[in-house]
Amino acid sequence: MSASTVSLAKEEKVQVKGSGLLNSVEDQHGGVIINMEEPMDSLDFASLLEASLSQWKEQGKKGVWIKLPIEHSNLVASAVKVGFRYHHAEPHYLMLVYWIPDTPDTLPANASHRVGIGAFVMNTNREVLVVQESNGRFSGTGIWKLPTGAVNEGEDICTAAIREVKEETGIDTEFVEVLAFRQSHKAFFQKSDLLFLCMLQPHSLNIQRQASEIDAAQWMPIQDYAAQPFVQENELFDFLTKIWLSKLDGKYTGFSSLLTSTSSLKKSYLYFNNNDPSLLLSSKHYQP
């Protein structure tokens, strides 16, 4: 059973159709959710919404959510007019919210971070897999950089690293470790950013670059990569090459991935230092 099925099963459907109020379901936090699936005239919507809000206020409800598919964008202004604010939007819907109580709201925040990966892939000749990008700020600079990319919606970090390397260079890899990660702020649209630097083991060596996004790709001796002015002058990139050299010398341990499940049997990856061999063996849940 998926997480969304579980979540829906816990909601109690409130039948109010034809009662002069909007259809809604109750959430688990004393609030209500309106899913506007059918089209409606904006004036009809405004009057139903006002009547519904009055009732929810009397009932002591807290947060009121309206999920508006983009087809019903004619209803946005009516909701804003009675006091709703935006909570978040995805390509095909807008979520609006209204907090009824006089206390500060305890509504969950919108997603705040974009997540990306950088991939450190090295062959047995101590050559690192590097690319020149066709777009973006490094385009046309001659700088050789690691394959990087965004983690897709719902994608695991370890999976994203393997996918990006395959897409950009054609190289098959296996995830080894997260060597380090960086959190930065006020990136695109003022959102924050988490970049996970992943070490991957190559399973093939024959490069086939992605024509649309990559101008060139090669295996480059790590000292040549590290000697680029772009790396040397950048505190962060310079330090990361030090980490790779420490790793190659057997002195560095990043975070390995372990698939675990919670009490609701939802699976997720935990990333941790696997250097203490007794750690996994001592866990009664671990199956080698």
Next chain:
Amino acid sequence: MSASTVSLAKEEKVQVKGSGLLNSVEDQHGGVIINMEEPMDSLDFASLLEASLSQWKEQGKKGVWIKLPIEHSNLVASAVKVGFRYHHAEPHYLMLVYWIPDTPDTLPANASHRVGIGAFVMNTNREVLVVQESNGRFSGTGIWKLPTGAVNEGEDICTAAIREVKEETGIDTEFVEVLAFRQSHKAFFQKSDLLFLCMLQPHSLNIQRQASEIDAAQWMPIQDYAAQPFVQENELFDFLTKIWLSKLDGKYTGFSSLLTSTSSLKKSYLYFNNNDPSLLLSSKHYQP
């Protein structure tokens, strides 16, 4: 100079006021941005937008962005009608986007992850700081859990951990390490979640719980925490207690934080394994 100032300085203001087109600025990716700061009639807006779009198509523009403050929600439906989709929303604005070329869009994705922290704080008697929450799924269960919370917009993970512990328990702490992190999917609103488990060193011991959110807080012997059925039956929580015990035995290293700057002099934290003492010393940028 802030990042947003840099970004704005690079944009070229295009003056088209009074020309029957919308005011816009060009972005660095061959697109244009419309900032609707002034109110406008929705029919006037629709006709200006159609005329502007025709011109941008002729000019070979790519992505067109409209940032609509919530006061101008009357214009949302007009933008959707000519083919704009939602990109993201924050409480006070909605960002819409339109991709002109016939190729797949290369627009940046919306933020995909919420980020949270769990705080592992232990005193010299091997007692861990635990709380009982007033709200949420553990409310009223008698379960003692670690302080947890959401990382605020623009906040560093290490700062968020210290703040949450202070808010919930009144204890002053110092950040030590990220011991592990977990990525999960399809959480609230189907967004993904990154939870960073931070170890903190207490600088005070006298607990003052947060009345509004915390029913009880105490220092609890770690074996009592670990013996709770809630921990034992949960693969993830059980494994995390194993990590803490390994850490207390001196066999585990998490990721320390290091403030670095990039070539644009923007500061951000890198989290890495600081076990190899030669690593920081070998970096020419590091100042102890």
